[in-house]
Amino acid sequence: FAAVDVIRAKRDAEPLSDAQIDWIVDAYTRGVVAEEQMAALAMAVCLRGMDERETARLTAAMISSGERLELRSERPTVDKHSTGGVGDKITLVLAPLVAACGAAVPQLSGRGLGHTGGTLDKLESIPGWQADMSTSRIAGQLAEVGAVVAAATEGIAPADRKLYALRDVTGTVESVPLIASSIMSKKIAEGAAGLLLDVKVGSGAFMKTRPQAAELADALVRIGRAHGVRTTAVLSDMSTPLGRAVGNAVEVAEAVDVLRGGGPPDVAELTVVLAREMLSLAGIDGPDAPDPAAVLSSGAAHAVWQDMIRAQGGDPDAELPRAREVHLVEAERSGVVAELDAFAVGVAAWRLGAGRARREDPVAHAAGVRCLARRGERVQRGQPILELHTDNPESLPSALDALAGAVSVGAAEPDRQPLVLDIRR
Numbered sequence: 195f196a197a198v199d200v201i202r203a204k205r206d207a208e209p210l211s212d213a214q215i216d217w218i219v220d221a222y223t224r225g226v227v228a229e230e231q232m233a234a235l236a237m238a239v240c241l242r243g244m245d246e247r248e249t250a251r252l253t254a255a256m257i258s259s260g261e262r263l264e265l266r267s268e269r270p271t272v273d274k275h276s277t278g279g280v281g282d283k284i285t286l287v288l289a290p291l292v293a294a295c296g297a298a299v300p301q302l303s304g305r306g307l308g309h310t311g312g313t314l315d316k317l318e319s320i321p322g323w324q325a326d327m328s329t330s331r332i333a334g335q336l337a338e339v340g341a342v343v344a345a346a347t348e349g350i351a352p353a354d355r356k357l358y359a360l361r362d363v364t365g366t367v368e369s370v371p372l373i374a375s376s377i378m379s380k381k382i383a384e385g386a387a388g389l390l391l392d393v394k395v396g397s398g399a400f401m402k403t404r405p406q407a408a409e410l411a412d413a414l415v416r417i418g419r420a421h422g423v424r425t426t427a428v429l430s431d432m433s434t435p436l437g438r439a440v441g442n443a444v445e446v447a448e449a450v451d452v453l454r455g456g457g458p459p460d461v462a463e464l465t466v467v468l469a470r471e472m473l474s475l476a477g478i479d480g481p482d483a484p485d486p487a488a489v490l491s492s493g494a495a496h497a498v499w500q501d502m503i504r505a506q507g508g509d510p511d512a513e514l515p516r517a518r519e520v521h522l523v524e525a526e527r528s529g530v531v532a533e534l535d536a537f538a539v540g541v542a543a544w545r546l547g548a549g550r551a552r553r554e555d556p557v558a559h560a561a562g563v564r565c566l567a568r569r570g571e572r573v574q575r576g577q578p579i580l581e582l583h584t585d586n587p588e589s590l591p592s593a594l595d596a597l598a599g600a601v602s603v604g605a606a607e608p609d610r611q612p613l614v615l616d617i618r619r
């Protein structure tokens with residue numbers, strides 16, 4: 195094959211053959227196909243799409259570009275992936291909760307890029323906690339504790355690693371076949387028997403509308419099924435931040451509150467819905483199966499959390515880093531908060547230092563936003579509604595810019611929006 199012929203075919207809206215897809219993914223991984231050629235192909239896929247067969251084959255080719263883990267456990271294994279949101283600390287509560295209910299949760303995770311945070315960045319705000327683990331240590335912790343959240347090893351889907359970095363800088367992230375094959379190639383290569391996908395919908399998510407999110411969810415479920423992985427996708431709201439905390443250490447603190455039976459109700463609610471789906475995927479769903487809501491309030495999930503953090507070198511009782519500067523944003527009028535926009539809060543937290551602009555940048559663990567008032571809550575004029583945490587006061591003006599128009603206060607209660615919008619199996 196010649197790369198230019200594959201690019202021309204997709205440019206002209208022709209389906210690619212299995213052999214063309216296998217060849218280009220392999221040649222790109224080996225550096226034989228140039229970055230600019232793969233960028234042109236990614237743009238052609240963005241504009242022309244891929245059908246179900248092509249998407250399945252692209253996923254399979256990316257899985258084959260690297261190793262496949264077999265994370266076996268005596269308990270049924272089930273993994274979770276979120277397409278990324280603002281204040282999405284759900285994994286921190288969910289992984290120990292599902293383990294406390296009897297499944298094994300091996301979750302290999304990524305770092306955040308752009309305005310959506312990464313689970314590893316959040317956990318790394320815990321003194322001593324290590325994300326990098328060998329496969330044998332992951333397997334050992336899975337057997338002993340039941341839950342592991344660790345960095346994906348270099349050997350998992352290297353084609354996706356290269357392609358995702360390229361898409362990120364060429365305006366080619368937003369394509370259902372490319373997103374679906376990217377997520378599923380990593381998750382299938384990690385070897386879990388069941389997979390729950392939390393597909394976020396709204397301003398703070400990749401997918402801004404429900405039809406787009408449903409299309410992605412269905413593509414993800416189809417690919418999972420084709421590879422023998424039991425897969426369910428939950429569509430959940432990301433038009434406003436989850437919980438009150440957005441950042442790294444502030445989100446860990448909030449997750450621990452939820453693990454102790456407190457914290458914001460929406461975080462607990464979504465965690466319990468996702469836990470039920472994960473347990474069902476793991477086959478733990480009979481009449482005698484544990485109820486995740488009861489397990490969460492019993493403190494059993496908190497105990498697993500502490501074991502999980504200690505097993506990875508962290509001190510669950512250590513004080514979390516605090517920002518040098520805390521700036522308050524006050525309500526401009528009295529009334530009910532009608533809007534608190536997820537994207538704006540995510541960008542503000544990112545600019546305060548919670549996120550990174552380039553893959554190699556460090557994150558500021560103490561940086562972030564705490565939403566003192568949330569959608570539907572009553573506020574008085576002059577009352578603090580947002581708390582901006584940063585170590586770098588020079589970032590405050592640009593964070594405040596991002597928040598312009600993000601909060602609106604009205605006279606009437608806004609309509610309640612459901613948190614869980616749909617479940618696709």
Ligand code: URA
Nearest residue numbers: 358372373374376377
């Ligand atoms: N997350 C991924 O892993 N890949 C994408 O393409 C988008 C989100």
